[in-house]
Amino acid sequence: MSLFPAYSEPNDEDKGEVPPLAADFGNTQWLENNSFTIKEQHLKPTKRDSVLSSANDCRQDFPTYSIISSGDSSEESLHEYNRKKTKRSKKSKDGAEKSIPTPTLEFAGNEEFYVDKGKAKQYNTIKTLHKPACPRYKVYRTKPLGMMYTSDNKSKSKRYFQCKETKEEICRTQIYPLEENEYTTQMGQLNRKTMESWRELQPWLDLIELQDRNPYKWSRLRVSEKQLDYIQKALHYHPRNENLYRKYIDIVRATYPSHDVTKMLESLLSKDPYCLTLWEAQIMTTQGTMARCTVPDVLRLYQRCMKKMYASQRPEESASQTTDSVMIHLFHNCAIFLRQAGLYEQFFAVIKLALELNVVNTKNFSGDLQPRPEDELTLVEYEELILQSGLPMNEIWLRIETLRQGFNFLPFPGDGSKCSDPQRIVFNEDVCHYVYPLKSKENSFRLLLIIVKLLKIPFIQTNCLMAQLEGDSDAVEEILAICLKRNYALPIEHNNEHDEFLRGICELSKELAVSPTFLSNTVAHELYSRCLKNFLINCAASYEGVDERKRLTFLLLWCRFERLLLIFENLTKKVTPEFIKNGQSRFKSLLKQKINRNAFHLYVDFALYEIESNSKSETIENIFKNIISSYKQEDNLASELCHVYVTYAEVLIGWGKNEEASQLLSAYSLGLEFDSNAEPLKNPRKLAALKLLHNKLEDNINIEKHVDIMVLEQHLIPDYTISLLKAFTLLQHTLEQKQEALAYLDKLLLIFHKNSKNERHNFLREQIYELYSVLLQIPGGNNNASHTFIMKRIFTALEEYPHNLSLLQKWGTLTSIPWYKLKAGFLKLGPSITSIILLIALARFRYLKPFLFSTNISEFEFVSIPDFQHNETVIRQRILNLFKFLIPSNASTNQGFFVYQNFTTLQRNGLFWRCYLRCLSDQSTSFETSKKCLLTALDECPWSKALYLDGATYVPQELSNLQDLVIEKQLRIYALPEELEILRED
Secondary structure, X not given: OOOOHHHOOOOXXXXXXXXXXXXXXXXXXXXXXXXXXOOOOOOOOOOHHHHHHHHHHHHHHOHHHHHOOOOOOOHHHHHHHHHHHHHHHHHOOOHHHHXXXXXXXXXXXXXXXXXXXXXXXXXXXXXXXXXXXOOOOOOOOOOOOOOOOOOOOOOOOOOHHHOOOOOOOOOOOOOOOOOHHHHHHHHHHHHHHHHHOOOOOHHHHHHHHHHHHOOOOOOHHHHHHHHHHHHHHHHHHOOOOHHHXXXXXXXXXXXXXXXXXHHHHHHHHHHOOOOHHHHHHHHHXXXXXXXXXXXXXXXXXXXXXXXXXXHOOOOOHHXXXXXXXXXXXXXXXXXXXXXXXXXXXXXXXXHHHHHHHHOOOOOOHHHHOOXXXXXXXXXXXXXXXXXXXXXXHHHHHHHHHHHHHHHOOOOOOOOHHHOOOHHHOOOHHHHHHHOOOOOOHHHHHHHHHHHHHHOOOOOOOOHHHHHHOOOOOOOHHHHHHHHHOOOOOOOHHHHHHHHHHHHHHHHHHHHHOOOOOOOOOOOOHHHHHHHHHHHHHHHHHHOOOOOHHHHHHHHHHHHHHHHHHHHHHHHOOOOOHXXXXXXXXXXHHHHOOHHHOOOHHHXXXXXXXXXXXXXXXXXXXXXXXXXXXXXXXXXXXXXXXXXXXXXXXXXXXXXXXXXXXXXXXXXXXXXXXXXXXXXXXXXXXXXXXXXXXXXXXXXXXXXXXXXXXXXXXXXXXXXXXXXHHHHHHHHHHHOOOHHHHHHHHHHHHHHOOOOOOOHHHHHHHHHHHHHHHHHHHOOOOOOOOOHHHHHHHHHHHXXXXXXXXXXXXXXXXXXXXXXXXXXXXXXXXXXXXXXXXXXXXXXXXXXHHHHHOOOOOOHHHHHHOHHHHHHHHHHHHHHHHHHHHHOOOOOOOHHHXXXXXXXXXXXXXXXXXXXXXXXXOOOOOOHHHHHHHHHHHHHHOOOOHXXXXXXXXXXXXXXXXXXXXXXXXXXXOOOOHHHHHHHHHO
């Protein structure tokens, strides 16, 4: 017998039917294997009778399965089956022969299971299971105090996966094509409107935008040509229209190469030579293109532009204000370009010439903006150490280049024969084309503040002031102004947590700082710090006897800069007693001057400096008490005195002395002398003081309703109305009336309207939002607000003022918000370099926070912890995802063009690319990825020398190519490779 049943011998009953060949084949002996003899199994054919009998047996054992093979247990189908069975039995006489054949069952009735192969089609119509099959998920939480109880509960409970959140697009709007009929209809309507009402601009703009939604598969070039054709027609009816010019510039930049864009813009400039928008586009076309960007070409365009714009002056007073604003704007852009290109000698020469032309007393500026001979000797000593260190040549070049840039940032004065580097010699004739005198001397104060910003002194903290002073820049030092926005009314534990966040910002600033800088991690930072301090003192001296408030403004900037240096040293844990002592002596020498004895704001800043230096509380309180006791009844000091009381009260509340703060503010309102040892005032007297303070504040608010003038110094000097408001709300807080204080602030927000054109009202509204966020986070009082309420109020304020550093800090340090909501909040405000820096610092702060407070482990063990390494990986990936979102990969497509428009300003910022390159270049780096990022960055910002230096650090194999590019673009290079080879051999 064969091993397989198919080859076994058939039964005797079927032998006659088998062919002879098959029979002979079955008798062959060679198929038999004696080692594996198997008994023959005779397979009997299944007969119909046996099938019926077995089926009947199955019916007896399994009636349901035999009657209804599909397994349906409903009574309806059962009766229907019986009815049909009866009809069939009546019609057939011999049922065994003519009956419907019964399906062969695959089981004999003895099995323990049943396989149902018949499908039930009625189940196809069931969409959901009945209610008891869906478990209900209910989570009950107790609502915190301060949360509003609403009745808008969900009417129907749903499973968690059925609740779909509405996804809001962040800064990315895709444009979808229309249907052909709809497109044709809209085209006809807009064409008719432009013909009938050609004086209206909006139909023309709608017609231009409609071309991007065409239903045809047109190329980008064809769509752009149609749009440009419509713009030319619109310019015929609306000449010199800024909106049409901007549309034209955006379209030609996205469609044509740079040399074609230059020709097209030149044709427009020949028709309208005094349009600033066209000139800026022409400058950026050359400056922002790798193939065309060279320093002389860009400066030549700035020279032509400033000459044309200065020639367009009009004798009217309003026109002079506009012309001065344009010239200051162009001066700022030109100086920024010189600084980013590394041309610090020309940069400081331009600043000196601008001061000589527009500031009255400039006798001290020239002496303080010159290098000293002793600094040259220090530089030579450092260079010899580097050359003798035995480092590779690329590292030697990078270090000496950075070192010389930190020392030799000032132009060399006097005889050029004594200077070995001819590029350090700059004459006024070399830079006179980029500086023009202002027509109105009132604008010189704004020019000085812009110069202070160009020198990388961080002082801009509010959105309103940033809008006045040219917005963001690529200097990472500017974000350190967030360290000055500390509110001393918050408890020490809250401030400690904020200090950890600020420490992350300081560490990131140290990594991204470019020499020359005042940050203490770089060599020669003392030279630059001394230069900045002297500059602020000289600015204040230039207004001595001319304008006291402007003089006080620059002295306050000097005090805040000194305090910032101390905060930076504290956060980086490098502060020394000698550093604190030197700062205190400089403060005291300033306050001893006769002209500053009644400047209470300076004394308050000195007290804050003592707080940051961790002086004793008695010393700090004595400073405030001495200021209050020296006050004389003069109206011009009422604002300063109010600021003294408010700051003192904030410090006391931060120390947990609410009762003393209440006594202090009540004494101020009642006009009494404050004595901490005297008998405390009772509650009726405090309520009377609160009423008096409220009346005084209401009188001020009624005056502010009709004020629409806001000068620049008001942004920097403490405001009297805001100080009164702080005193009133803090007194309410100490009297357990925090809910009433918040309600009063809501009332003021309704008085000073949103999006008002009144600059004064916008300033007050922003300050009210800051105070609101502080009150929400001060513990105690009769109102404990929920985290959701705090989050909504802060984000509402940020939507109006997205560049306010205090609000940005409070949003970033809300620990109850998950990361994705935190990041989405920053990006919804509009992408800015400040938001990017804060997000990077927050990513580090959130994941390294558990390790930051661990002080019992060594540095080696700290790095080897697996959780720490995992968190570093998470930080890196989240930062990379942020940059991948901000850099659209499809900028060449139709939809990507509009995405690209939103991020053009950010991508033209060299600091943005430096952050991305630094994040890529870590232990998990790929040189190809870093090289690709570097090439993209240089294509966007070919004039930024800091990018070339970072490229030499993170992509060292491209050092020679980067050096050639620096020389080709005529950027500033201090150390030539050939020179270093000779010096190292010597």
